[in-house]
Amino acid sequence: MAAQTVKTLTWGVKQSFRAYVEGAGGTIEAGAGAQRTADGGFTFDAAPDSSLTVDADGKLTGRGLFLGEVQFAAHGGMLKVALVDPILEITDAGALLTVADHVSRTYRLEAARLDLGVANTEPSGEVVLPAALMMFGCQWLGDHYPAGTPLDPVQLGLAG
Template identity: 70%
Template sequence: MQTIRTLSWGVRQSFRAYVEGAGGKTQTSEGAQTAADGGFVFAAGPDSTLALDEAGRLTGRGTFTGIVHFEAHGGMLKVWMVDPILEITDAGAVLTVADHPTRTYRLEAARLDLGAMATAPGELALPAALLMFGSQWLGGNYPAGTALDPVRLGVG
């Protein structure tokens, strides 16, 4: 059993470029960090049970900590990505986020393709697609099913 230590995700490169191009800003806090590729890195929370089993399958529930805040157009565009959780079930894998630092509500942002998981030393990469609530989270600019940046998991 190998423990998952980090989750890295850039949401969607074109979304990040749009925020920047609109004169906006992206801020990280509470442990989230900006990665060299422009994505964001979240450390596993103390209650995270996400792991890679001996057969190479992801199991458990990954809780990750940190906040990313996108803001543009003088505050008219505000998107929060707070404390991602990766849920592995019999139906597949879903990434949820809290949509505000109050952490009152969570939404299903993306479905991850476990069957297309790629492995490299110390890392797993899962293709991600936007879900309906994820589309609303990003302001309705991308329809459900839109390909997102892959979710990368650091294996420790």
């Protein structure tokens, strides 16, 4: 099997966070290319200059640039979280998911570390990676979860 390009990133952030926002009468809106999935997560399409691939051995390499915005809001605006243009970087130290935390795209933060050691390729062809919250991700989600908290897994859709 030849290397395959990653075309989509699907991530729900954390199911309990989504449930909290909606349970508090808040809103979750996806746009600018991001779409809500049937199970409540979000799918982002790869940017044209994205270089994330899966080689013949199932190893991820490169840098995945994904497009879209998700806005979480509740408590009359007291809770506001933005998930904008995720980037998945594969380095010698592992896999890191960063996000812009505002639609201005001025700053990026390290939201989650992904566990390449237990990546799983589903029968559908998607690569599924467990995710855990990083320190800046704690602040991003309003300091409600400590660093290391398991997040929803990241799913990577492959071309063809």
